[in-house]
Amino acid sequence: xxxxxxxxxxxxxxxxxxxxxxxxxxxxxxxxxxxxxxxxxxxxxxxxxxxxxxxxxxxxxxxxxxxxxxxxxxxxxxxxxxxxxxxxxxxxxxxxxxxxxxxxxxxxxxxxxxxxxxxxxxxxxxxxxxxxxxxxxxxxxxxxxxxxxxxxxxxxxxxxxxxxxxxxxxxxxxxxxxxxxxxxxxxxxxxxxxxxxxxxxxxxxxxxxxxxxxxxxxxxxxxxxxxxxxxxxxxxxxxx
Numbered sequence: 743x744x745x746x747x748x749x750x751x752x753x754x755x756x757x758x759x760x761x762x763x764x765x766x767x768x769x770x771x772x773x774x775x776x777x778x779x780x781x782x783x784x785x786x787x788x789x790x791x792x793x794x795x796x797x798x799x800x801x802x803x804x805x806x807x808x809x810x811x812x813x814x815x816x817x818x819x820x821x822x823x824x825x826x827x828x829x830x831x832x833x834x835x836x837x838x839x840x841x842x843x844x845x846x847x848x849x850x851x852x853x854x855x856x857x858x859x860x861x862x863x864x865x866x867x868x869x870x871x872x873x874x875x876x877x878x879x880x881x882x883x884x885x886x887x888x889x890x891x892x893x894x895x896x897x898x899x900x901x902x903x904x905x906x907x908x909x910x911x912x913x914x915x916x917x918x919x920x921x922x923x924x925x926x927x928x929x930x931x932x933x934x935x936x937x938x939x940x941x942x943x944x945x946x947x948x949x950x951x952x953x954x955x956x957x958x959x960x961x962x963x964x965x966x967x968x969x970x971x972x973x974x975x976x977x978x979x980x981x982x
Contacts, residue, residue: 871938
């Protein structure tokens with residue numbers, strides 16, 4: 743069995759004395775693991791960094807085997823973010839969340855394209871806002887998308903102020919009534935009408951974090967979200 747694809751490195755762990763097992767997110771083969779011979783050596787260390795874009799060839803005797811990768815670097819991203827702690831934290835969060843929730847060997851081309859676009863804009867102005875919108879896309883791709891188009895109670899499209907923590911649907915103040923204190927706030931950043939002010943972003947991260955942890959993570963066996971995600975949110979909260 744053999745295929746060739748391009749992908750972004752999500753994670754790496756040592757395997758034996760000198761090899762490594764890497765997980766990559768590719769356009770046509772999804773999240774896919776494989777062995778890199780010599781991957782734990784000094785020569786490969788600068789290449790096998792989270793977020794690196796790689797040209798990959800995977801080979802195995804049978805399709806369901808772990809298989810082995812040969813690879814060539816296309817673009818490194820972690821080194822470019824070393825001088826920007828918030829950007830580096832964001833890169834780590836993107837890679838950790840993809841490794842956490844993507845089913846193995848299942849293609850998600852739209853999410854792949856959005857993820858690459860986000861990583862290519864690493865550290866640019868408005869990057870934290872783009873990251874928040876990416877989390878919305880991730881939830882949608884995994885089957886837990888939010889419906890913020892109209893009120894779940896009244897059907898109105900204006901005056902949306904809340905999100906139901908159970909259904910992920912928007913609600914107006916009128917529709918919320920006496921249940922308002924049990925709903926999540928709906929910030930401008932999630933409605934797509936804000937520029938991403940820090941306080942507004944943090945409210946948005948609280949909403950997406952709720953659905954990532956209470957819905958998506960629970961569906962995966964109630965595993966805790968990767969700590970990298972909270973580290974990034976904390977960086978944003980400190981004004982980075």
